[in-house]
Amino acid sequence: MTRKYWLSIIILISVIYACNKDAITERFAGFQTPANFPEPAYHFSTNEITQNKFELGRKLFYDPLLSRNSTISCGSCHIQTSAFSHHGHNVSHGIDDKLGTRNAPAIMNLAWYNSFMWDGGVFDLDLQPVAPLTNHVEMDETMENVLKKLKASADYPSLFNKAFGEQEITTAAVLKALSQFMLMCVSSNAKYDSVKRGEGKAFTEEEQNGYKIFQQKCNSCHTEPLFTDNSFRNNGLTPTALDDKGRQLVTLNDQDAYTFKVPSLRNLGYTAPYMHDGRFYTLDAALEHYNSKVQQSATLDPLLKKETIPGIRLTDEEKKYLLVFLKTLDDPSFLKDKKLSEQ
Amino acid sequence: MKHILYTAIISLLIFSSCKKDNTNEYNSNNKGELSIEFDNIVGGENLALNTGSYTNSSGETYKITTLKYFISNISLGKADGTTYTVPQNDSYFLIEEGNEDADHASIEVPEGEYKTLTFMVGIDSLRNTKDVSERTGALDPAGTANGMYWGWNSGYIFFKIEGTSTASTADGNMFMYHIGGFGGYSSSTINNIKTVTLNLEPGGTPKVHQAKETNIHLMVDIAKLFDNKSHISIKEHAAVMFDAYSTTIADNYATMFRHDHTEN
Structure with missing residues (x-):
């Protein structure tokens, strides 16, 4: 009798769990190539899109912790309501209101790009965030400090662990999570x-x-x-x-x-x-x-x-x-x- | 009976220690530790960071505050013409003046006597384009490679020297040479990857054995950075980073490595 009781509880829990999982998969469709777009250029084979990684990337994208004095985030100059560009600013305004030399480009459909920045100086989306993160007039931080701050934070270690299954937060994980968010910025419904x-x-x-x-x-x-x-x-x-x-x-x-x-x-x-x-x-x-x-x-x-x-x-x-x-x-x-x- | 056992053990010990001393016998299945020491000097002086004052042939006096460079893709040649190439993942080192843990490259090589040493000053072009997950250890921009990576123009800085000189008209009389460039990803551009091969015979060949450590002691003469194939003037070139003139500096520094001696 007791065994049967426990068994049904376990089955019930598994069913609920399975349903839940299905619901999540349904809500998070992952990366999809629009029917009228060509095959993407990005190397998804080394950075498969998952919900945890994407959500972690989104949190990083909007987190001012990534800048030297925790005042600006990626999202400060790449504003969603301006298609992730810096509307109204001819050149980007970075840390301490310092001016850059170029216009902050829109983050959209980057999965189809094979080079980044106005001059194509970056050839892999995974390496792209290093440029604004370390630029003295943008976020003016070092990658070393970014990792230190993330490791010392209350919530990031477990989020990275959940997303990447590694105990330690690595440079690669930070950059790949940010790529996931940027890759998901697909504009195809004009x-x-x-x-x-x-x-x-x-x-x-x-x-x-x-x-x-x-x-x-x-x-x-x-x-x-x-x-x-x-x-x-x-x-x-x-x-x-x-x-x-x-x-x-x-x-x-x-x-x-x-x-x-x-x-x-x-x-x-x-x-x-x-x-x-x-x-x-x-x-x-x-x-x-x-x-x-x-x-x-x-x-x-x-x-x-x-x-x-x-x-x-x-x-x-x-x-x-x-x-x-x-x-x-x-x-x-x-x-x-x-x-x-x-x- | 006990005596016989002792004698046997003692003679075995003697025998095996004799064998160790016999450098002609190597077991290439065994690996021994080999370190390559990069001893930075300026002409006839040991390099003293921040305090030492030196003069180049243009008559410019300078002090050095930072000196770092990447050494990679190490291989060693034997007299019989065979070469041992260190597995690539274990073959990236950042040498940093003033950091005792970073004045040498430690590798493991099969037992044997080696006559030549070859290494790259810089990072090979392939690794410059590899997936970010393969940029760990010395190549991690958030770790050892902090400050040795260009974010705006993806690629490693191979060689970095910073200092002051009264000849420099830049802010704070600074001079800085940040040299990189692996040839370009989609369009061809400068390639400052330098491969250095040194003959180890005059200074003493390393004899590598499993049971001991061997050290190849190199002298790295920063004076040659300024004066060798070309004479580099700090006044004319106070800051050289990713530009065409960097190739002149790289041509000079490729010649600054000299084998001094080997500690077997």
């Missing part, structure tokens, strides 16, 4: 995506006009569906007093002077200002740059040299339609995704 995936939505006539112009004049660099071809190009911006030579700083190759990563055009509506130094506050200004302000130089991209006057001629009407189309790349659901928010 109107453009719904149209492309045939989910019942269609472009308006104006959007369709803009799409045609886009395909003729923009798509060779801002290639669909990620709206970047991941290349580095000089788009003819006049160098400022800072004379930022972009990718040349990383390769030391003169042919790379003034080239920068082609940024994605997704979520443009939320990520102003534009360009690597945030010099354009509006999309009109950005389009006008291509129309009339492209600066001739030795490394200017060949695609901008096709006409006698460098650049891409755009009539006012074409610009109007392009702006209408570009709005279809805004993904409001990405900005509101609770899974990606500070908890």
Whole structure:
């Protein structure tokens, strides 16, 4: 009698436990490639997405403990409501309000990137957080101190143990957890995506006009569906007093002077200002740059040299339609995704 | 009976100790401890961090406050032409002046007499691109490699020297050379990985045995960093990091290693 009683309790507990587990798996879908996206570039084989690791990465992303004086987190300059960019700031504002030299890029669809930062200086997403964490005008901390602070905290040791199954918090675990959060920042539910995936939505006539112009004049660099071809190009911006030579700083190759990563055009509506130094506050200004302000130089991209006057001629009407189309790349659901928010 | 046993034990002991002394007999299945000591000097003087004052051939007086460099991918050659390569994971060392625990590389090698020593100054390009989980020990940016890794341009700093010189017009009369560059990941760029091979015969070949420790004592002459293939002026180059001139400095420092003697 007693044995039967215990047996049923054990069975009951197991059933409840199993149900619970199922429910969790259902809620956390892991990483999914949108139907209209290519295969991701990230090496998931060495960092398989799990709920514990992702949630740990999210906690780290929003934790100011990672900065030298515990004042700013990754999320301070990569704000979800601005598609994880630093809306309104031409260049990033780091620790003690120090200014960087470049615009904080949006964190989205990084799983499809094979290089990071405006100059591509980082070639593995797992190594990327080291740059802002240790930069003196960003978070100004050492990796050594980051580990020390995490090990001394009340909650991190058990969270790392739960996620990675290791007693000791390691550099690799911190970086891989942060990668998990960034990888999960997938923006793929703009109107453009719904149209492309045939989910019942269609472009308006104006959007369709803009799409045609886009395909003729923009798509060779801002290639669909990620709206970047991941290349580095000089788009003819006049160098400022800072004379930022972009990718040349990383390769030391003169042919790379003034080239920068082609940024994605997704979520443009939320990520102003534009360009690597945030010099354009509006999309009109950005389009006008291509129309009339492209600066001739030795490394200017060949695609901008096709006409006698460098650049891409755009009539006012074409610009109007392009702006209408570009709005279809805004993904409001990405900005509101609770899974990606500070908890 | 007891006597016979004692005699047998004593003679066995004598026999085995004799055998040990016979350096011609090596069992390559056994491994012995070998350390490679990096003794930093400046010309004819021992390097004294912070306090020592030195002058280069450009007439510039300088003091050294930091000196660190990576040694990796160690291999040893025998007279018969065979080479023993230390397993790569056990072959990364950060040498740091002023840190007694970091003035040598400790490795285990099969018993034998070795005539040449080869190592890299820096970190091989493959390891520079490996998964972060394989960057442990000397390569952990949060551990030993703290300050020896570029976050903004993924890669290790191979060689780091910092100091002061009245010739420097930089803040606090500082000079700093942070030298790295493994050739680039997707686009080719500077490669400052240097491989050094030293003939150990003139200074004495290491005879490695399981039962003892052997030490190869190298002198590392920082004076050659400034004056060798090229003459480097602190006034003209107070700060050299990831730029084309770094190759000139790396070409110089690749020649600063000399085998002094071996402690067998």
